[in-house]
Amino acid sequence: MSSASSTASHFMPFAATKIAAGVDSLYYFLLVASFISCVLVIGGLIWFAVQYRRKYEGQKTAYISHNTALEFLWSFIPFVIFMVVFVWGWIVYYQLRSMPENGLEVAVTAQKWNWTFTYKNGRKSQGTLTVPIGQDVKLIMTSSDVLHSFYVPAFRNKQDVVPGRYTALWFRAEHEGSYNLFCAEYCGDQHSGMLGKVNVVSREKFDEYLGTEPYKGLTPVEIGQKVYGGACIACHGLTVNDVKPLKLGPTFYMLFGRKESLADGSTVDVDEDYLRESIVNPNAKVVKGYDAGVMPTYAGQLDEDEIMGLIEFIKTVK
């Protein structure tokens, strides 16, 4: 689906749902109406200003204090247009927010700065939401830290994700493809790095995706590499140059086995135990030059296989 992520030169991005096409129709109506209004007002303005420019000092001007009929007309006509687009917008909004009864439900957890998707059968995915084409999908979302917002431009849909409560969003994708997922509510340092994808695939591919063990047949290092790509990559790099300000957290390059200086002046040997603690309780030992409170805990986000895999992967980064 090339149009899903092509250059930003069109009026609107690719529309992957029927409702998105409906939003576009309303938007194009608004654009045309706005354009006509602007041409009338700005055109009139320029026309009058030029037509009645001062030709000599002391030029007499007309004395026109008001015109009730005209004033009523130009109050009433905008009012009618505003009411039309209000009702039309209401209808579109109603469609956007009317939750399907028998949709595929996926739990969404947002945290600084990634997305976790959990399916009913326990399948988890970080950063990428895979859904079948032509089926209602309902997302039940919450945040484990601050506000985030789930936004897929191709669906013309957006919903803030609020800690301490659930918000919901639904869509039915009609076109296969890989669509951008943005966080649209400001959430801190890596807000613009909190990117994801929504992959819309065929029914068969989706069943296959849902049924397979995500890590089946993979070695721990390969598991760790996958986890890294979803959860860690925004803040931790793999080369010697991936340090502040490029990345928010220390690089994984040559990390395992060395002595790390900590913010409190002490040092620690980087072994399996230290790495595990840094994943589940990241503020316990903060590396010198970095700030406490930046990294959230991944306890509960990653299971033991994933943590173990991640540690094995970090060992290989040299």
Place this chain on the structure above:
Amino acid sequence: MASAPGVNYLNEKSGLWSWLTTLDHKRIGILYMISVMIFFAIGGAFAMLIRYELFAPGSQLVDGATYNRYMTFHGAIMVFMVIIPGIPAFLGNFIMPIMLGAKDVAFPRVNLMSWYCLMIGATVAFISLFYNGVDTGWTFYTPYSITTKNGTTWMVVGAFIIGFSSILTGLNFIATVHKLRAPGMSFWRMPLFVWSLYSTAILQVLATPVLAITLVLLLMERLMLVGIFDPALGGDPVLFQHFFWFYSHPAVYIMILPAMGVVSELIATYSQKTIFGYKAIALSSVGIAAVSFFVWGHHMFVSGQSEVAGVVFSFITMLVGVPTAIKVFNWTATLYKGSVKFDAPLLYALGFLFLFTIGGVTGIILAVVGVDVHFHDTYFVVAHFHYVMVGGTLMAIMGGIFYWFPKMFGRLVHDGMARLSFVLIFAGFNVTFFPQFILGANGMPRRYFDYIPAYESLNKISSIGAWTIGIGFLVGLFVIIHGLLRGEKAGPNPWNSRTLEWQTPSPPPHENFITQPVVTAGPYEYR
């Protein structure tokens, strides 16, 4: 007290101390002018840094954390220290009492105190520049603002103190309009600039305390862990947004209504014509002020507030559109059969109308709730509010400065240079912000330090436009300094205007008029 000829408010006393302790509304207006210009330069510098960083994807200059501080400083400084005090406290302070035929505002000491509130608040807020920064955005959304670092506290305290400046100015203006009008100056003979300031003052007095309370609650939560907004402490983060926008939406009208007043004056004077629909413009200011209290929820269409609330707020927002449209039509109609002189202030007023119309129609697009779900928190919103705030308010400030400059300083500015500043700012503005509508429609969220490559070319255009605006404002600054030092001497009424401030010497004497004026006609009697 009649002054001797040649003695005016500028030269009757001298020395820094006479300025810092002055009770003259004109001198306080000049103090505001200087401070707002300094704040604008600082806020503008951050805008330039932001556009430099966004010139290309990836990190150009700073990391995400630093960018977020720049973005916050730019927004907070421009909103709280430039646009809100810009017209009422600076131009309004100077001009409004003279327009009414008064000797001063109702409470001169309170007037001076409001300037000190602004300066103290600004100083406290600027501490956050150096102390860990503040990275919440000017909106301080919870729970992020509860959990982020210490600089936030300073900015919040600063905004709290600045709020009192705004409240006191509003209070002063309401009392002045009610009690200090010259004999014969009935409400229906007040210039439209006064009407707009009066409407603004009501908003300042009624809405700003809500912001103050909200900020106190935020501080209680940050410093004393009282659970109000943070779910981790049992609070509700969406509640903060309700409180915040209950102030900050009326605040949008605190920013734009006075600009509309300035434009009314400029259009009438430079077309030498009675304003069309005087009562409609005057009452629409009051109408906008009243309705603006009931539209805050349109900032929260996707926040998690109920769907019913979303639809209701969409409807009420449409209602604000009507009086706003009426004003634009009236200004346009005023030019009809006028005698239009294209001096720089009129160009700024026409620029205002051009940009504000685009800002207005895109405001309607955003008020359509089904469409806003897509546009919310994207660059479409950024473009929209810059068209209103910069294209509207800043255009009016620039036009107002050049229009009233002869009255304030007794000298004329170089009109050709002033027109050049307009051309640069106007052209640069459109190059900067029009592409942002397209970026937003294509889904680029706001407050992004980095972006996907698809958005690169439009961001480049936007950055180039921003630097053009920067140059335009530097030219504007040059025009002001040149006018102060080298400007031609101005008579009392260089534009042949009918409002009262032009019927007294330039610059005016300490108590504004040599003899008490008596008003016998409306403000725009060009026959």
